[in-house]
Amino acid sequence: MNTQPEPELLHSPQRTLSFHAVAKSALDLLYQHRLMTTDQLARLLTPTAHSASYLRRQLVALEEGGLVQRLRAQGKASPGHGFNRPYVWFLTETGADAVEQAAEIFSRRYRVTPESAASTRQAHTLAVNEVGIAFVEHARRLGHDCTPLSWTPEVAHRIRDGQRRFEDDHVISDAVLHYVHVHRGARTMLNVFIELDRATMTAAELAKKVSAYGRLYEFVPQHPDRARRSAASTRPAWQHTYPAFPRLLIVLDGAPGPTLAKRLADRTEDLYTLTRVDPRLSRLASNLSVGVTTLAQLKEHGPFGRIFTPLLRGTPEQRHPLTDMLLRRPAAAAPARHPPAPLPADLHA
Incomplete structure (x- = not known):
């Protein structure tokens, strides 16, 4: 034998x-x-x-x-x-x-x-898996903590009171990912909203979904009995789930072809322009961290490479440079091979 x-x-x-x-x-x-x-x-x-x-x-x-x-x-x-x-x-x-x-x-x-x-949802589901796997593989390389079960697909968050269609009352994240960043022995827990865009919706529709995350940031559920309202019941709903409002990472993908890179660059440019002129997002620009990259870049360079275009920052003439998934302001950025200590708004273990 x-x-x-x-x-x-x-x-x-x-x-x-x-x-x-x-x-x-x-x-x-x-x-x-x-x-x-x-x-x-x-x-x-x-x-x-x-x-x-x-x-x-x-x-x-x-x-x-x-x-x-x-x-x-x-x-x-x-x-x-x-x-x-x-x-x-x-x-x-x-x-x-x-x-x-x-x-x-x-x-x-x-x-x-x-x-x-x-x-037809199959390709989208498999592409979201590729995003999660990219985080897992690069976490292994960097000595961070992100496991095969660290992302959950299709997580719904209520964004308004009422009994409308489910899609109208909620923003549904393609995935919520939990990532533990390790730097000089310090562990910081990061929560990330993932939106995977395969160009199946217009740039305007994608910008509206980004705006829905702004609505989520502000949404405070109405207590049915105002006399019994407490301090906890007047907090935004997301604070009952997350210690800090998660970063929103938009990952672009599309059918392979000689013009794919150009098409994704144009889509990033359109999304940058559309989100800048959104009144809600403009008002919340200092509270939200939103970045755009491509699946190819994420797989090749990992989430701590300088691959993310920050949205809601600067002007078309003075755009902030590419950064990593922490989406820090340029002055606080560090070389991609040595990620900076995480932002204090995140949860330190």
């Missing part, structure tokens, strides 16, 4: 994990992130393995056990062959129930079906 260890795990930090441990981690990731490709799961769970074949065998075993399903990713494959597209994995009803029964991860009501997994 062959007793040799799996060759691709010889130098992996996961080499001592049992099948059950790695498979359980895969189930947890699929529960929280809804859809993931084999490659995305491998980069998070077995980042130093030589190939994803060991993980594939575990996913197939989970599939045979009725816990996960797979389908081919959407998009154009190589000369008409659908089998060249990567697999996208998601939990079955049984798999989701198994994760919830373990009670080790925050329960979410949303369930993925084969129909929703194959919908």
Whole structure:
């Protein structure tokens, strides 16, 4: 009988994990992130393995056990062959129930079906995963703390009282990401709103969504009984969830092509112009930190590279230079290879 260890795990930090441990981690990731490709799961769970074949065998075993399903990713494959597209994995009803029964991860009501997994939303979900994975991979390199479960997709925040359509009463973040920045032994917890834009909406519509975060910053829920209102009930709603108002990072992506860089640069310029003339955002410019970058730049340079264009600052003639995810004022910026100590508004551990 062959007793040799799996060759691709010889130098992996996961080499001592049992099948059950790695498979359980895969189930947890699929529960929280809804859809993931084999490659995305491998980069998070077995980042130093030589190939994803060991993980594939575990996913197939989970599939045979009725816990996960797979389908081919959407998009154009190589000369008409659908089998060249990567697999996208998601939990079955049984798999989701198994994760919830373990009670080790925050329960979410949303369930993925084969129909929703194959919908036009698939590409957006996978792109949001790429944003989260970029943070995880660069955190590993920098010695920061950002795990495969550190981002939560599609988090709704109420922005007005009333009973209108859900979309009118809430701003829905594509993801909320939690990142622990480590600098000279000091740990600072950062919360970040993520908006992933694949140019499926106009620049004006995207600017309106940025404005909705301004509404979130100011929104104070009305207490039904004014006589019983307390100091806590007069605070903005976000203060009940976050120690400081999260930064908003807008990540642009689009279909590959020779003009992609130019199209994304133009979109950044349009967004800069539109947000500057928004009355609400102008009034809150000193309270909000908003930055724009591209997915390609985020993956290559990481969140502490100088890749973010700050919005709501300066004029078109005197625009502030590129900065990192901390979105500091230029005078406080530091070289990208040695990130500065975080802003005092964040939560220090």
